[in-house]
Amino acid sequence: MILGIESSCDDSSVCVSEIATKRLLFHRKISQEAEHAKYGGVVPELASRLHAVDLPRLLEEAAPYLDDLQAIAVTNAPGLSVTLLEGVAMAQALSIAKGLPIVAVNHLKAHIYSLFIERDTIFPLLVLLISGGHTMVLDVHGYDEIHTLATTMDDSFGESFDKVAKMMGLGYPGGPIIENLAKKGDPDRFDLPIPLQHSPKIAFSYSGLKNAVRLLVEEHKPLDERTKADIAAAFQKAAIAHLMQKSKKIFEKIRPKDFAIVGGASANTAVREAFANLCAQYGATLHLADLQFCSDNAAMVARCGIDGWAMEDFTDALTIEVSPRANF
Numbered sequence: 001m002i003l004g005i006e007s008s009c010d011d012s013s014v015c016v017s018e019i020a021t022k023r024l025l026f027h028r029k030i031s032q033e034a035e036h037a038k039y040g041g042v043v044p045e046l047a048s049r050l051h052a053v054d055l056p057r058l059l060e061e062a063a064p065y066l067d068d069l070q071a072i073a074v075t076n077a078p079g080l081s082v083t084l085l086e087g088v089a090m091a092q093a094l095s096i097a098k099g100l101p102i103v104a105v106n107h108l109k110a111h112i113y114s115l116f117i118e119r120d121t122i123f124p125l126l127v128l129l130i131s132g133g134h135t136m137v138l139d140v141h142g143y144d145e146i147h148t149l150a151t152t153m154d155d156s157f158g159e160s161f162d163k164v165a166k167m168m169g170l171g172y173p174g175g176p177i178i179e180n181l182a183k184k185g186d187p188d189r190f191d192l193p194i195p196l197q198h199s200p201k202i203a204f205s206y207s208g209l210k211n212a213v214r215l216l217v218e219e220h221k222p223l224d225e226r227t228k229a230d231i232a233a234a235f236q237k238a239a240i241a242h243l244m245q246k247s248k249k250i251f252e253k254i255r256p257k258d259f260a261i262v263g264g265a266s267a268n269t270a271v272r273e274a275f276a277n278l279c280a281q282y283g284a285t286l287h288l289a290d291l292q293f294c295s296d297n298a299a300m301v302a303r304c305g306i307d308g309w310a311m312e313d314f315t316d317a318l319t320i321e322v323s324p325r326a327n328f
Protein backbone atom coordinates (compact mmCIF):
# COMPACT_ATOMS: atom_id res chain seq x y z
CA MET A 1 0.00 0.00 0.00
CA ILE A 2 1.01 3.60 -0.53
CA LEU A 3 0.14 6.57 1.67
CA GLY A 4 -0.83 9.80 -0.10
CA ILE A 5 -0.43 13.21 1.56
CA GLU A 6 -1.64 16.54 0.13
CA SER A 7 -1.15 20.00 1.70
CA SER A 8 -0.16 22.27 -1.19
CA CYS A 9 -2.81 24.90 -0.43
CA ASP A 10 -6.00 24.86 1.64
CA ASP A 11 -6.95 21.18 1.66
CA SER A 12 -5.49 18.69 4.15
CA SER A 13 -5.87 15.23 2.71
CA VAL A 14 -4.54 11.74 3.44
CA CYS A 15 -5.27 8.47 1.65
CA VAL A 16 -4.14 4.87 1.38
CA SER A 17 -4.16 3.10 -1.99
CA GLU A 18 -3.31 -0.46 -2.90
CA ILE A 19 -0.36 -0.44 -5.29
CA ALA A 20 -1.14 -3.62 -7.27
CA THR A 21 -4.85 -2.89 -7.87
CA LYS A 22 -4.76 0.95 -7.63
CA ARG A 23 -7.77 0.65 -5.33
CA LEU A 24 -8.42 3.55 -2.97
CA LEU A 25 -8.77 1.96 0.48
CA PHE A 26 -9.00 5.09 2.60
CA HIS A 27 -9.45 8.73 1.64
CA ARG A 28 -10.17 11.74 3.82
CA LYS A 29 -10.00 15.46 3.16
CA ILE A 30 -10.53 18.49 5.37
CA SER A 31 -11.12 21.65 3.39
CA GLN A 32 -10.16 24.95 4.98
CA GLU A 33 -12.37 27.01 2.66
CA ALA A 34 -14.67 28.24 5.43
CA GLU A 35 -11.70 29.50 7.49
CA HIS A 36 -10.20 31.43 4.57
CA ALA A 37 -13.53 32.74 3.24
CA LYS A 38 -13.62 35.65 5.69
CA TYR A 39 -10.33 36.94 4.25
CA GLY A 40 -11.47 36.53 0.63
CA GLY A 41 -8.58 34.17 -0.17
CA VAL A 42 -6.06 31.75 1.30
CA VAL A 43 -3.95 33.12 4.17
CA PRO A 44 -0.75 31.00 4.07
CA GLU A 45 0.10 31.25 7.78
CA LEU A 46 -3.42 30.24 8.80
CA ALA A 47 -3.42 27.41 6.24
CA SER A 48 -0.16 26.07 7.59
CA ARG A 49 -1.43 26.10 11.21
CA LEU A 50 -4.61 24.26 10.17
CA HIS A 51 -2.59 21.60 8.30
CA ALA A 52 -0.45 21.11 11.42
CA VAL A 53 -3.62 20.22 13.34
CA ASP A 54 -5.54 18.31 10.66
CA LEU A 55 -2.88 16.17 8.96
CA PRO A 56 -1.92 14.20 12.11
CA ARG A 57 -5.62 13.77 12.85
CA LEU A 58 -6.20 12.26 9.40
CA LEU A 59 -3.12 10.07 9.73
CA GLU A 60 -4.49 8.69 12.96
CA GLU A 61 -7.67 7.68 11.11
CA ALA A 62 -5.46 5.79 8.64
CA ALA A 63 -3.74 3.93 11.50
CA PRO A 64 -5.17 0.48 10.60
CA TYR A 65 -3.24 0.61 7.30
CA LEU A 66 0.08 2.00 8.44
CA ASP A 67 1.81 -1.36 9.05
CA ASP A 68 1.11 -2.41 5.45
CA LEU A 69 2.67 0.61 3.77
CA GLN A 70 5.42 0.18 1.18
CA ALA A 71 5.86 3.84 0.26
CA ILE A 72 4.72 7.42 0.91
CA ALA A 73 3.67 9.84 -1.83
CA VAL A 74 3.68 13.48 -0.79
CA THR A 75 3.15 16.73 -2.72
CA ASN A 76 6.35 18.81 -2.52
CA ALA A 77 5.78 21.38 -5.31
CA PRO A 78 4.30 23.63 -6.56
CA GLY A 79 2.22 25.27 -3.86
CA LEU A 80 2.59 27.43 -0.78
CA SER A 81 5.95 26.61 0.81
CA VAL A 82 4.65 26.90 4.37
CA THR A 83 1.78 24.49 3.73
CA LEU A 84 3.79 22.04 1.61
CA LEU A 85 6.23 21.81 4.52
CA GLU A 86 3.52 20.43 6.81
CA GLY A 87 2.81 17.44 4.56
CA VAL A 88 6.47 16.90 3.77
CA ALA A 89 7.46 16.98 7.46
CA MET A 90 4.88 14.30 8.19
CA ALA A 91 6.18 12.19 5.29
CA GLN A 92 9.77 12.62 6.49
CA ALA A 93 8.93 11.50 10.03
CA LEU A 94 7.03 8.43 8.83
CA SER A 95 9.67 7.55 6.28
CA ILE A 96 12.45 7.64 8.85
CA ALA A 97 10.45 5.87 11.55
CA LYS A 98 9.20 3.07 9.28
CA GLY A 99 12.01 2.88 6.72
CA LEU A 100 9.69 3.70 3.81
CA PRO A 101 10.71 5.33 0.52
CA ILE A 102 9.21 8.71 -0.43
CA VAL A 103 7.86 9.60 -3.86
CA ALA A 104 7.93 13.42 -4.10
CA VAL A 105 4.89 14.33 -6.20
CA ASN A 106 4.53 17.35 -8.45
CA HIS A 107 1.06 18.75 -7.71
CA LEU A 108 0.34 19.45 -11.39
CA LYS A 109 1.20 15.88 -12.29
CA ALA A 110 -1.07 14.70 -9.47
CA HIS A 111 -3.95 16.63 -11.08
CA ILE A 112 -3.31 14.70 -14.31
CA TYR A 113 -3.44 11.47 -12.30
CA SER A 114 -6.83 12.49 -10.85
CA LEU A 115 -8.14 11.00 -14.11
CA PHE A 116 -6.67 7.59 -13.31
CA ILE A 117 -7.80 6.95 -9.73
CA GLU A 118 -8.62 3.22 -9.57
CA ARG A 119 -7.93 3.14 -13.33
CA ASP A 120 -5.11 2.57 -15.80
CA THR A 121 -3.40 5.53 -17.41
CA ILE A 122 -4.23 6.76 -20.92
CA PHE A 123 -1.24 8.19 -22.80
CA PRO A 124 -0.64 10.11 -24.99
CA LEU A 125 -3.11 12.61 -23.64
CA LEU A 126 -3.61 16.31 -24.26
CA VAL A 127 -4.50 17.95 -20.94
CA LEU A 128 -6.00 21.32 -20.03
CA LEU A 129 -5.14 22.03 -16.39
CA ILE A 130 -7.26 24.80 -14.88
CA SER A 131 -6.88 25.48 -11.17
CA GLY A 132 -6.39 28.32 -8.73
CA GLY A 133 -2.68 28.46 -9.51
CA HIS A 134 -2.41 27.28 -13.11
CA THR A 135 -3.82 27.47 -16.61
CA MET A 136 -1.86 25.15 -18.85
CA VAL A 137 -2.13 22.88 -21.85
CA LEU A 138 0.09 19.85 -21.45
CA ASP A 139 1.12 17.20 -23.94
CA VAL A 140 1.45 14.13 -21.74
CA HIS A 141 3.22 11.02 -22.99
CA GLY A 142 3.92 9.31 -19.69
CA TYR A 143 4.81 9.68 -16.02
CA ASP A 144 8.03 11.52 -16.79
CA GLU A 145 7.29 12.88 -20.24
CA ILE A 146 5.16 15.99 -19.98
CA HIS A 147 5.54 18.98 -22.29
CA THR A 148 4.00 22.38 -21.62
CA LEU A 149 2.33 23.73 -24.78
CA ALA A 150 0.71 26.82 -23.25
CA THR A 151 0.62 28.55 -19.91
CA THR A 152 -0.69 31.77 -18.43
CA MET A 153 1.22 35.03 -18.66
CA ASP A 154 -0.38 36.39 -15.46
CA ASP A 155 -3.45 35.26 -13.47
CA SER A 156 -4.86 31.78 -13.75
CA PHE A 157 -8.37 30.77 -14.81
CA GLY A 158 -9.58 29.76 -11.31
CA GLU A 159 -7.87 32.73 -9.69
CA SER A 160 -9.75 35.13 -11.99
CA PHE A 161 -13.06 33.63 -10.78
CA ASP A 162 -11.88 34.09 -7.17
CA LYS A 163 -10.93 37.73 -7.81
CA VAL A 164 -14.14 38.62 -9.65
CA ALA A 165 -16.17 37.10 -6.78
CA LYS A 166 -14.13 39.12 -4.30
CA MET A 167 -14.70 42.36 -6.25
CA MET A 168 -18.45 41.83 -6.01
CA GLY A 169 -18.23 40.79 -2.33
CA LEU A 170 -19.52 37.29 -3.05
CA GLY A 171 -17.15 35.13 -0.98
CA TYR A 172 -14.48 32.48 -1.54
CA PRO A 173 -13.79 30.31 -3.49
CA GLY A 174 -15.23 32.27 -6.38
CA GLY A 175 -15.41 29.49 -8.98
CA PRO A 176 -18.62 27.77 -7.93
CA ILE A 177 -20.17 31.09 -6.76
CA ILE A 178 -19.61 32.80 -10.13
CA GLU A 179 -20.68 29.70 -12.05
CA ASN A 180 -24.01 29.53 -10.17
CA LEU A 181 -24.63 33.26 -10.44
CA ALA A 182 -23.83 33.20 -14.18
CA LYS A 183 -26.66 30.72 -14.72
CA LYS A 184 -29.12 33.44 -13.66
CA GLY A 185 -27.49 36.24 -15.67
CA ASP A 186 -27.60 37.55 -19.21
CA PRO A 187 -24.17 36.90 -20.78
CA ASP A 188 -24.84 39.49 -23.50
CA ARG A 189 -25.77 42.56 -21.46
CA PHE A 190 -22.11 43.51 -21.08
CA ASP A 191 -19.46 43.06 -23.72
CA LEU A 192 -16.19 42.01 -22.11
CA PRO A 193 -12.98 41.60 -24.13
CA ILE A 194 -11.78 38.08 -24.89
CA PRO A 195 -8.08 38.06 -23.86
CA LEU A 196 -5.41 37.80 -26.60
CA GLN A 197 -8.16 37.43 -29.16
CA HIS A 198 -6.15 39.05 -31.93
CA SER A 199 -2.77 37.74 -30.85
CA PRO A 200 -1.18 34.73 -32.54
CA LYS A 201 0.36 33.81 -29.16
CA ILE A 202 -0.63 30.42 -27.79
CA ALA A 203 -0.80 31.51 -24.18
CA PHE A 204 -3.36 32.57 -21.61
CA SER A 205 -3.91 35.86 -19.82
CA TYR A 206 -6.63 36.78 -17.34
CA SER A 207 -5.45 40.06 -15.80
CA GLY A 208 -6.88 42.26 -18.58
CA LEU A 209 -10.29 40.61 -18.33
CA LYS A 210 -10.16 40.94 -14.55
CA ASN A 211 -9.47 44.68 -14.86
CA ALA A 212 -12.30 45.09 -17.37
CA VAL A 213 -14.63 43.48 -14.80
CA ARG A 214 -13.25 45.81 -12.12
CA LEU A 215 -14.17 48.86 -14.23
CA LEU A 216 -17.64 47.46 -14.87
CA VAL A 217 -18.16 46.87 -11.14
CA GLU A 218 -17.03 50.44 -10.34
CA GLU A 219 -19.31 51.88 -13.00
CA HIS A 220 -22.43 50.10 -11.71
CA LYS A 221 -21.92 50.46 -7.95
CA PRO A 222 -23.96 49.80 -5.86
CA LEU A 223 -24.60 46.54 -7.69
CA ASP A 224 -28.12 45.18 -7.76
CA GLU A 225 -28.65 41.40 -7.89
CA ARG A 226 -29.43 41.36 -11.62
CA THR A 227 -26.29 43.32 -12.49
CA LYS A 228 -24.13 40.98 -10.38
CA ALA A 229 -25.55 37.98 -12.24
CA ASP A 230 -25.10 39.69 -15.63
CA ILE A 231 -21.47 40.58 -14.83
CA ALA A 232 -20.80 36.99 -13.68
CA ALA A 233 -22.34 35.64 -16.90
CA ALA A 234 -20.42 38.04 -19.16
CA PHE A 235 -17.15 37.33 -17.33
CA GLN A 236 -17.56 33.55 -17.46
CA LYS A 237 -18.47 33.74 -21.15
CA ALA A 238 -15.28 35.69 -22.01
CA ALA A 239 -13.08 33.57 -19.70
CA ILE A 240 -14.24 30.35 -21.37
CA ALA A 241 -14.14 31.83 -24.89
CA HIS A 242 -10.44 32.57 -24.26
CA LEU A 243 -9.75 28.98 -23.18
CA MET A 244 -11.60 27.74 -26.26
CA GLN A 245 -9.88 30.01 -28.79
CA LYS A 246 -6.38 29.04 -27.70
CA SER A 247 -7.22 25.36 -27.21
CA LYS A 248 -8.72 25.22 -30.68
CA LYS A 249 -5.40 26.36 -32.14
CA ILE A 250 -3.66 23.54 -30.27
CA PHE A 251 -6.28 21.03 -31.44
CA GLU A 252 -5.61 22.14 -35.02
CA LYS A 253 -1.92 21.30 -34.59
CA ILE A 254 -2.06 18.19 -32.42
CA ARG A 255 -5.40 16.61 -33.43
CA PRO A 256 -5.58 14.67 -30.14
CA LYS A 257 -7.34 11.33 -29.86
CA ASP A 258 -7.69 11.79 -26.11
CA PHE A 259 -8.20 15.09 -24.33
CA ALA A 260 -8.76 15.80 -20.63
CA ILE A 261 -9.59 18.73 -18.38
CA VAL A 262 -8.26 18.57 -14.81
CA GLY A 263 -7.86 20.87 -11.80
CA GLY A 264 -10.36 22.48 -9.44
CA ALA A 265 -11.95 24.62 -12.18
CA SER A 266 -12.60 21.55 -14.35
CA ALA A 267 -15.74 21.13 -12.22
CA ASN A 268 -17.26 24.08 -14.13
CA THR A 269 -20.22 22.80 -16.17
CA ALA A 270 -19.99 25.50 -18.83
CA VAL A 271 -16.30 24.62 -19.38
CA ARG A 272 -17.18 20.93 -19.63
CA GLU A 273 -19.92 21.64 -22.17
CA ALA A 274 -17.74 23.90 -24.31
CA PHE A 275 -14.96 21.32 -24.48
CA ALA A 276 -17.37 18.45 -25.10
CA ASN A 277 -18.38 20.37 -28.25
CA LEU A 278 -14.77 21.01 -29.27
CA CYS A 279 -13.90 17.32 -28.80
CA ALA A 280 -16.93 16.25 -30.83
CA GLN A 281 -15.84 18.61 -33.60
CA TYR A 282 -12.34 17.07 -33.69
CA GLY A 283 -13.32 13.45 -33.01
CA ALA A 284 -11.47 13.41 -29.68
CA THR A 285 -12.58 11.58 -26.54
CA LEU A 286 -13.08 13.87 -23.55
CA HIS A 287 -11.82 12.56 -20.20
CA LEU A 288 -12.85 14.14 -16.90
CA ALA A 289 -12.03 13.28 -13.32
CA ASP A 290 -14.78 12.40 -10.87
CA LEU A 291 -16.09 15.65 -9.39
CA GLN A 292 -14.79 14.68 -5.92
CA PHE A 293 -11.24 14.45 -7.35
CA CYS A 294 -11.20 17.75 -9.33
CA SER A 295 -10.10 19.90 -6.39
CA ASP A 296 -6.98 19.09 -4.37
CA ASN A 297 -6.93 15.64 -2.78
CA ALA A 298 -4.56 12.92 -1.64
CA ALA A 299 -6.04 10.21 -3.89
CA MET A 300 -4.48 11.78 -6.99
CA VAL A 301 -1.17 12.16 -5.16
CA ALA A 302 -1.11 8.48 -4.22
CA ARG A 303 -2.16 7.44 -7.76
CA CYS A 304 0.74 9.42 -9.19
CA GLY A 305 2.91 7.90 -6.46
CA ILE A 306 1.99 4.38 -7.64
CA ASP A 307 3.56 5.11 -11.04
CA GLY A 308 6.52 6.81 -9.32
CA TRP A 309 6.95 3.76 -7.08
CA ALA A 310 6.99 1.47 -10.13
CA MET A 311 9.76 3.60 -11.64
CA GLU A 312 11.63 3.81 -8.31
CA ASP A 313 11.42 7.56 -8.51
CA PHE A 314 12.33 8.02 -4.83
CA THR A 315 13.55 11.08 -2.96
CA ASP A 316 15.68 10.94 0.17
CA ALA A 317 13.73 11.78 3.35
CA LEU A 318 16.54 13.97 4.66
CA THR A 319 17.00 16.05 1.54
CA ILE A 320 13.47 16.37 0.12
CA GLU A 321 12.70 20.02 -0.61
CA VAL A 322 9.53 22.01 -1.10
CA SER A 323 9.13 24.64 -3.79
CA PRO A 324 6.45 27.16 -4.74
CA ARG A 325 7.33 26.54 -8.40
CA ALA A 326 7.80 23.40 -10.41
CA ASN A 327 8.51 22.47 -13.98
CA PHE A 328 8.13 19.07 -15.51
Ligand code: KG4
Pocket residue numbers: 009130131132133134157158159161162173174175176179263264265266267268269294295296
Ligand atom coordinates in the same frame (compact mmCIF):
# COMPACT_ATOMS: atom_id res chain seq x y z
O1 KG4 B 1 -7.14 22.52 -8.08
P1 KG4 B 1 -7.64 23.41 -7.00
O2 KG4 B 1 -8.53 22.78 -5.94
O3 KG4 B 1 -6.48 24.12 -6.25
C1 KG4 B 1 -5.32 24.56 -6.93
O4 KG4 B 1 -4.45 23.72 -7.22
O5 KG4 B 1 -5.29 25.76 -7.25
O6 KG4 B 1 -8.43 24.60 -7.73
C2 KG4 B 1 -9.09 25.60 -7.00
C3 KG4 B 1 -9.55 26.68 -7.97
C4 KG4 B 1 -10.11 27.92 -7.28
O7 KG4 B 1 -9.56 29.06 -7.90
C5 KG4 B 1 -11.61 27.82 -7.54
O8 KG4 B 1 -12.29 29.05 -7.59
C6 KG4 B 1 -11.62 27.14 -8.90
O9 KG4 B 1 -10.61 26.16 -8.81
N1 KG4 B 1 -12.92 26.50 -9.16
C7 KG4 B 1 -13.73 26.86 -10.17
C8 KG4 B 1 -14.90 26.08 -10.03
N2 KG4 B 1 -14.74 25.26 -8.95
C9 KG4 B 1 -13.52 25.55 -8.42
N3 KG4 B 1 -13.58 27.77 -11.15
C10 KG4 B 1 -14.60 27.92 -12.03
N4 KG4 B 1 -15.75 27.22 -11.96
C11 KG4 B 1 -15.95 26.30 -10.97
N5 KG4 B 1 -17.08 25.62 -10.91
Ligand code: ZN
Pocket residue numbers: 107111131132263264295296
Ligand atom coordinates in the same frame (compact mmCIF):
# COMPACT_ATOMS: atom_id res chain seq x y z
ZN1 ZN C 1 -4.57 21.86 -7.30
